[in-house]
Amino acid sequence: MDIAIDPLSPIPLYQQIRDRIVESIGRGELRHGDPLVSVRQLAGAFGINPATVAKAYDQLRVEGLVAANAKSGTFVASDRDTGVPSAAFLADFEGRLGVLLGEGRARGMTATALREACGLALSALSSPSHPLTPEEPS
Amino acid sequence: MNIPVLVTMVMTLLILGATLIALPSLSRPTVPLGVSVPSTRADDPVVRAALARYRITIGLLMVIALTGALATLQWPLALAWWALGLLAAGMATFVVCRRPIQRAKAEQDWYAGLTVRLVAPLSPVEPAPVSWLLHLLALGLTLLSALVVTVAFPSLPDPLPTHYGADGVPNAWEPKSLATALLVPAVAVASTVLLATLAAVLARRIDPQPGDGHPGVAKSVRDDQRHLLQRTLGLTNLASAALLGFAAVVPVLNLAPSALSVLVWGGTALTVIPGVWLILRTARLQRDARRAPSGSGPESPDDDRLWIGGLFYYNPSDPSFTVPKRAGVGYDLNLGHPAGMAFLVGSALLVLGLVVAPFIFR
Numbered sequence: 001m002d003i004a005i006d007p008l009s010p011i012p013l014y015q016q017i018r019d020r021i022v023e024s025i026g027r028g029e030l031r032h033g034d035p036l037v038s039v040r041q042l043a044g045a046f047g048i049n050p051a052t053v054a055k056a057y058d059q060l061r062v063e064g065l066v067a068a069n070a071k072s073g074t075f076v077a078s079d080r081d082t083g084v085p086s087a088a089f090l091a092d093f094e095g096r097l098g099v100l101l102g103e104g105r106a107r108g109m110t111a112t113a114l115r116e117a118c119g120l121a122l123s124a125l126s127s128p129s130h131p132l133t134p135e136e137p138s
Numbered sequence: 139m140n141i142p143v144l145v146t147m148v149m150t151l152l153i154l155g156a157t158l159i160a161l162p163s164l165s166r167p168t169v170p171l172g173v174s175v176p177s178t179r180a181d182d183p184v185v186r187a188a189l190a191r192y193r194i195t196i197g198l199l200m201v202i203a204l205t206g207a208l209a210t211l212q213w214p215l216a217l218a219w220w221a222l223g224l225l226a227a228g229m230a231t232f233v234v235c236r237r238p239i240q241r242a243k244a245e246q247d248w249y250a251g252l253t254v255r256l257v258a259p260l261s262p263v264e265p266a267p268v269s270w271l272l273h274l275l276a277l278g279l280t281l282l283s284a285l286v287v288t289v290a291f292p293s294l295p296d297p298l299p300t301h302y303g304a305d306g307v308p309n310a311w312e313p314k315s316l317a318t319a320l321l322v323p324a325v326a327v328a329s330t331v332l333l334a335t336l337a338a339v340l341a342r343r344i345d346p347q348p349g350d351g352h353p354g355v356a357k358s359v360r361d362d363q364r365h366l367l368q369r370t371l372g373l374t375n376l377a378s379a380a381l382l383g384f385a386a387v388v389p390v391l392n393l394a395p396s397a398l399s400v401l402v403w404g405g406t407a408l409t410v411i412p413g414v415w416l417i418l419r420t421a422r423l424q425r426d427a428r429r430a431p432s433g434s435g436p437e438s439p440d441d442d443r444l445w446i447g448g449l450f451y452y453n454p455s456d457p458s459f460t461v462p463k464r465a466g467v468g469y470d471l472n473l474g475h476p477a478g479m480a481f482l483v484g485s486a487l488l489v490l491g492l493v494v495a496p497f498i499f500r
Binding site: 001002003004005006007008020021024030034035036037040041042043044045046047048049050 | 253254255256257258259260261262263344345346347349436439441444453455456457458461
């Protein structure tokens, strides 16, 4: 399993790494218990500061998507079959989704266009796409 | 000056020159002369012209070095200076010839509008298969040499010859003892184990994965290279074990000086073969990569600022001590890493010491 990040994007690298890992779990490419490479290995392969990778891993740990122990390193702790998420997560998720949908409306997207965009994003989650082919040319 | 020394000298300069000429063919198509270019520009006329100029200049330098070395045959150390000179001039040629590519890239903004990505494996990567059979054979050969020396110890001459001239005649002796007799076999065993350990460590590396516009092709080339490197390390270990094992049993064999001389020089030539094989196979891999249909995937980012002169990697952020070479096969030091800088300074002092020492202690 590979991930790709954009070194020229204004989105911070740690955020990109965190988002790509979340997407991989969401697509079902990573399952509960799957090991991730160490912070040092990933930083070495990207040629970036280990602190950047550590920040992404820390965030995922706080969110409960990955866990770490001394024996097996970092591994995936939550996946598509984890079951109903907590009420606190749902409230937070709906809040963030509300902001995103609101942004779409504010930019002039109609409710139909928003539904269509949601449908596309959802179907992208069920068909595992190769992370090396960018979704759209930027 | 005898024939084997002359042949070795000419071979050294020829191999060095040929490697310098082959350098662009051993590198990824997207880093001609160490300049990052998008895969769509790898065959640009500017790139072709720069590569042709580089190759012709190196060819001329090689002729000069060979002529010079033959003209200064009477000084045994001159060869080292001609080889070092050829290397230095080769690097200077590299740095000068890459400039037009850099200029064209900047002026025409080759990366404008292209998608670039850094790619890395998120899941642990299978280690490359280590050629354990070859390493075990090598270890077996060196252990056998130790056994032969131990068994034949009572019949060995006293004093024991410990060093031979290029013509195969001994020129240094030590009082006979088990420690003196087993010194060379011990070095042979130790070097075999060291080389096998190095192979095992390299097999576990996780390297950056270039996109190069065609991530699938770039990745399969990188994987094939990992396998090639392991095979080469195994073959090198076997060849050097054969040579060292033979050196270990020389006092037992009691050969004629001329036969010994031929065998040792032949054996030394043998150890070069795995390296030459690696270079040829790598050139073929990269040629196949060049011929692959162009992809529409993301390009590797322009990382020229991390490579001083396109030759030396300096990236203090990168936790890696070594990175895959940009030009050629194998690994380069990260001079931004404290250990990388220490290693460079250490080896520079060592080379300087070896070149200067003969002038001080004569």
